[in-house]
Amino acid sequence: MAAAPIEAVVAAPREGRFNKNAARRVRVSGKIPAVVYGAGQDAVAVTVDPKVITKILHSDSGHNTIFDLNIEGAAIVKAMIVDWQREPVKGKLLHIDLKRIAMDKTMRVSVPIQLVGISTGVKNQGGILDHVLREVEIECLPGDIPGHLDVDVSGLELHGVIR
Numbered sequence: 790m791a792a793a794p795i796e797a798v799v800a801a802p803r804e805g806r807f808n809k810n811a812a813r814r815v816r817v818s819g820k821i822p823a824v825v826y827g828a829g830q831d832a833v834a835v836t837v838d839p840k841v842i843t844k845i846l847h848s849d850s851g852h853n854t855i856f857d858l859n860i861e862g863a864a865i866v867k868a869m870i871v872d873w874q875r876e877p878v879k880g881k882l883l884h885i886d887l888k889r890i891a892m893d894k895t896m897r898v899s900v901p902i903q904l905v906g907i908s909t910g911v912k913n914q915g916g917i918l919d920h921v922l923r924e925v926e927i928e929c930l931p932g933d934i935p936g937h938l939d940v941d942v943s944g945l946e947l948h949g950v951i952r
Contacts, residue, residue: 797857797865798842800825800835800887807834812884821882825858825868828889835860839882845870850936853898855890867892867931890931898934899924906943914947 800823803815812822821839826832845854858868872886890896901924910916925938940951 796841797859798837798845798868800837800858800860802860802862803834803836816881816883821885823885823887825860825887825889828866828891830889833860833863835887837885837887842870842873842882842885846873850934851901853900853934853936855892855931855934858887858889866890869931892931895928895930897926897928899926900935901937903937903939905939905941908942908945908949910945910947910949916947918942918945 801820803811803822805811807822815822815836819839820836821842823835823837824832825835845856846852848854852870852873855867855869857865859865867890868887869890870885871888874883875881876883902920902922904918904920908916908918911918927934942951945951
């Protein structure tokens, strides 16, 4: 089953001096302050809709999702979420860092590792599977970024290791 396409993120440029009080006012208005940088262009302070960003972060490919970013008054560009901050108690998004993506240049991203199957060491020999490495950094073209990497552990015996 193919993942549902992510809608374009519409961003409004922020104007004037931007400080802590201005960021609070943006959040009270129902938006999230964000910054867009990369691809050899200047950084731009914008505001985005938290519902669309949350949808992207909860998608199959998570923060590695590449989406169209429509900054009002500028051309539509490809972008991805690089960093985000959450409010520690309620978990609300506080700030987002977005990076413009050049689709023809390789980039380094972290991709989650997903274990597939049941280890024979766990199933037949009473062992415990210790999943130590949760993600791996890969380098590829933006269009080739996988949502996750599958690792088959069904042939793993007691005291076995996958490297």
